[in-house]
Amino acid sequence: MTDIISSMRPEIENELMHQVSRLDEEHSLPFKEMLTYHLGWTGEGAGEEATGKRIRPLLLLLTTATCGTDWKKALPAAAAVELVHNFSLVHDDIQDNSPKRRGRPTVWVKWGSPLAINVGDALFVLSNLAMTDLASDFPTDRVLESVRILQQTCLDLTRGQYLDMSFEDRTDVKVEDYWMMVAGKTASLLSASCHIGAILGNADESTVEAYRSFGHFLGLAFQVQDDILGIWGDENVTGKSAASDLIERKKTLPVLAGLGKQGPFAEFWNNVPITPDNVEEAAKLLASESAYTYTHDIAKQMTDLAINSIREADPQGEAGDALMDLADRLLHRTT
Amino acid sequence: MTDIISSMRPEIENELMHQVSRLDEEHSLPFKEMLTYHLGWTGEGAGEEATGKRIRPLLLLLTTATCGTDWKKALPAAAAVELVHNFSLVHDDIQDNSPKRRGRPTVWVKWGSPLAINVGDALFVLSNLAMTDLASDFPTDRVLESVRILQQTCLDLTRGQYLDMSFEDRTDVKVEDYWMMVAGKTASLLSASCHIGAILGNADESTVEAYRSFGHFLGLAFQVQDDILGIWGDENVTGKSAASDLIERKKTLPVLAGLGKQGPFAEFWNNVPITPDNVEEAAKLLASESAYTYTHDIAKQMTDLAINSIREADPQGEAGDALMDLADRLLHRTT
Numbered sequence: 001m002t003d004i005i006s007s008m009r010p011e012i013e014n015e016l017m018h019q020v021s022r023l024d025e026e027h028s029l030p031f032k033e034m035l036t037y038h039l040g041w042t043g044e045g046a047g048e049e050a051t052g053k054r055i056r057p058l059l060l061l062l063t064t065a066t067c068g069t070d071w072k073k074a075l076p077a078a079a080a081v082e083l084v085h086n087f088s089l090v091h092d093d094i095q096d097n098s099p100k101r102r103g104r105p106t107v108w109v110k111w112g113s114p115l116a117i118n119v120g121d122a123l124f125v126l127s128n129l130a131m132t133d134l135a136s137d138f139p140t141d142r143v144l145e146s147v148r149i150l151q152q153t154c155l156d157l158t159r160g161q162y163l164d165m166s167f168e169d170r171t172d173v174k175v176e177d178y179w180m181m182v183a184g185k186t187a188s189l190l191s192a193s194c195h196i197g198a199i200l201g202n203a204d205e206s207t208v209e210a211y212r213s214f215g216h217f218l219g220l221a222f223q224v225q226d227d228i229l230g231i232w233g234d235e236n237v238t239g240k241s242a243a244s245d246l247i248e249r250k251k252t253l254p255v256l257a258g259l260g261k262q263g264p265f266a267e268f269w270n271n272v273p274i275t276p277d278n279v280e281e282a283a284k285l286l287a288s289e290s291a292y293t294y295t296h297d298i299a300k301q302m303t304d305l306a307i308n309s310i311r312e313a314d315p316q317g318e319a320g321d322a323l324m325d326l327a328d329r330l331l332h333r334t335t
Numbered sequence: 336m337t338d339i340i341s342s343m344r345p346e347i348e349n350e351l352m353h354q355v356s357r358l359d360e361e362h363s364l365p366f367k368e369m370l371t372y373h374l375g376w377t378g379e380g381a382g383e384e385a386t387g388k389r390i391r392p393l394l395l396l397l398t399t400a401t402c403g404t405d406w407k408k409a410l411p412a413a414a415a416v417e418l419v420h421n422f423s424l425v426h427d428d429i430q431d432n433s434p435k436r437r438g439r440p441t442v443w444v445k446w447g448s449p450l451a452i453n454v455g456d457a458l459f460v461l462s463n464l465a466m467t468d469l470a471s472d473f474p475t476d477r478v479l480e481s482v483r484i485l486q487q488t489c490l491d492l493t494r495g496q497y498l499d500m501s502f503e504d505r506t507d508v509k510v511e512d513y514w515m516m517v518a519g520k521t522a523s524l525l526s527a528s529c530h531i532g533a534i535l536g537n538a539d540e541s542t543v544e545a546y547r548s549f550g551h552f553l554g555l556a557f558q559v560q561d562d563i564l565g566i567w568g569d570e571n572v573t574g575k576s577a578a579s580d581l582i583e584r585k586k587t588l589p590v591l592a593g594l595g596k597q598g599p600f601a602e603f604w605n606n607v608p609i610t611p612d613n614v615e616e617a618a619k620l621l622a623s624e625s626a627y628t629y630t631h632d633i634a635k636q637m638t639d640l641a642i643n644s645i646r647e648a649d650p651q652g653e654a655g656d657a658l659m660d661l662a663d664r665l666l667h668r669t670t
Binding site for chain 2: 022023025027028030031091094095096113114115117118120121122124125126128129132135140141143144147148151152154155158159161162163165166177180
C-alpha cells in the first residue's frame with residue numbers, strides 16, 4: 001500500500017463516521033448501531049475484514065488528488081459513494097436472501113427484513129446529505145453536477161438490480177442483456193467515483209471523460225473476472241467454494257456464453273440440478289466449450305480498455321502512481 | 336376545488352410522468368410499470384381514486400405561488416416531495432405487511448418484496464433527480480438548500496419509521512416517544528413541502544419559518560385526527576372499519592394516553608386480545624378514561640398552532656386563498 005493510500009484510509013473511516021453521526025440521538029441509537037454494524041465498526045466480527053476495501057472512495061480521492069486538488073476537500077463525496085455502495089448491499093442481501101456478507105450475518109438476518117430495508121434507506125439518505133456538505137469547499141454548480149452524476153448512477157443501480165432479478169426466471173437471457181445488467185450493477189458506481197473525483201478536481205472535459213471511461217471499463221473487467229473466479233477460481237485463494245456460482249445458477253457471462261452454444265453444457269444446465277458433487281463436471285464441461293477462454297479474452301479486452309482510458313487521463317504525481325497501482329491490482333486480482 | 340388547484344393538478348401529474356419517464360428504456364419497461372401502477376396510472380383500478388390526493392405537491396406549489404413566484408418553475412420540487420412520499424409508502428407496505436393501498440393490492444403483493452424494495456428505491460432516486468432539475472430555473476444555492484431540506488426530512492422519515500417499528504415490541508412507549516415518531520413519519524415531509532415552497536418563492540426568513548412551522552403543525556394535527564378517526568371514526572364516512580387501529584394494536588396517541596392511566600383500559604389492553612367482537616367495548620372504555628377528549632383537545636391545539644403559523648405567513652392572492660382553504664379542509668376533515 002502506498003503512502004498516500006495509507007493516509008487516505010483513516011480519513012475515509014473518519015468521514016464515514018462523521019456522516020453516520022447524523023443519527024446520534026438518544027432515541028435512534030439502536031438504529032444507528034445497525035448501520036455501524038453493517039459498515040464493519042461494531043458488533044461481533046467488527047474490524048478490517050468486515051469494513052470492505054473502500055475501493056470506491058479511494059478511486060474518487062486519488063482521482064481528485066491527481067488533478068491537483070486537495071483530496072481532503074472531496075472526503076464527503078468519497079463517503080457518499082461508499083454509502084451508496086453499502087445501501088445497495090444491504091438491500092441486495094435482503095433481495096437475494098443472502099445469509100452472510102464479509103463473513104458476518106447480514107443485517108436482515110440479525111434484525112429482520114423490515115428494519116434492514118430501513119437501514120438501507122438511511123444509508124442512501126446519509127449519502128445524499130454527505131453530498132450537500134461539498135458546498136462548503138466547492139462551487140455550487142460543481143456540487144450539483146456531482147449530485148446529478150451520483151443520482152443517475154443510483155438509477156442505473158436500480159435498473160441493473162431489476163434486470164438481475166428478472167434474469168432468474170428468464171430462459172432467454174442473452175450476452176447483451178448481461179452487459180446492460182453489469183453496466184448498471186457494477187460499472188456505474190465505479191465509473192461515477194472516478195467521474196466525480198475528476199469533476200471535483202476541476203479536470204478539463206476530455207480528462208473527465210477519460211476517468212469516467214476508466215471507471216466504467218474497470219467495473220466491467222472487474223465483474224467478468226469475478227464471474228471467472230466464481231466458477232474456476234482457486235478455492236484456497238478466493239476463500240469461497242469454487243464453482244459456487246454454478247450451484248446458485250447465476251447467469252454469469254461464461255454461463256451465458258456456454259448456453260449460447262446449445263451443446264453439452266446447455267443440455268446439462270437445463271436437465272441436471274448442479275450440486276457440490278457434480279459441479280466440477282459442469283465447470284469442466286463449460287470450459288470444454290471454450291467458455292473459459294472466451295470469458296478470459298473478454299476480461300483481457302475490458303482490462304485493456306480500462307488501461308487505455310487511464311493512460312489517456314495520464315494521472316500525475318504520487319496520487320497518479322497510486323491510482324495506476326490500484327488499477328493494476330484491481331485488474332489483475334486472483335481473489 | 337378552487338381554480339388554481341384545478342390547474343395545478345394535471346401539471347403535477349404531467350411532471351410526475353416526466354420524472355418517471357427516466358425509466359423509459361425497452362429493458363426496464365416492466366420495472367417502470369411497477370412504479371406507474373403504484374402511482375395510480377396503470378393496472379387494475381387505475382384512476383383518480385388510486386393516485387392519492389397529491390397534498391404535498393399542492394402545498395409546495397401554493398406556497399411558492401403565494402410568495403409571488405411562478406409555481407410552474409417549482410414543479411420538479413412538487414414531483415420530488417410526492418415521489419419521496421410514495422417511496423416511503425412502498426417500503427412501509429412491505430414493512431407493515433399491508434395487503435392494500437388506496438383500495439388496490441400493494442406492490443409487494445403483486446410482484447414480491449425483492450422487486451418492491453427496488454421500486455421504492457427507484458422512486459427515491461427519481462425524487463433526487465427531479466430536485467436537480469430545479470437548477471434550470473433557480474439559483475444553484477437555493478436548489479442546494481432545497482435538496483438539503485428534503486434529505487434532512489428523509490432522514491427524519493427513516494428515524495420515525497425506526498421508532499414506529501420499535502414501538503411494536505416495546506411496552507414502555509410514552510406520549511413523548513409518540514411525538515418524536517409522528518414528527519418524523521408524518522409532519523416532516525408536510526413541513527418540508529411548505530418550507531421548500533417558500534424557499535423557492537424567495538420569501539424572507541421569517542415567512543419561510545412561518546410556512547415551515549405551518550407544515551409541521553399541520554402534520555401533527557393531521558396525524559392526531561387520524562388517530563381519533565382510527566378508533567372513533569364513522570365507518571360510513573371513513574370507509575375503513577371503525578376502531579381498526581385498536582385491533583391492530585397501534586400505539587396511537589389515544590391508546591398511549593389511556594395506557595398511561597393504568598386503569599380499566601390498560602387492564603383490558605394488556606390481558607384481552609381485541610377482536611371485531613369486543614372492539615366497541617374497548618373503544619368505549621378508552622373514551623370513558625377521557626382519552627377521547629384528551630386527544631381531541633390536542634388535535635385542537637395543533638390545529639390552532641397551524642392556523643397561527645399560516646396567519647403569520649399571511650398568504651396573499653388567489654394562491655393564498657386556496658392555501659388557506661386547503662389548510663382548513665385538511666384540519667377539519669372527517670375522512
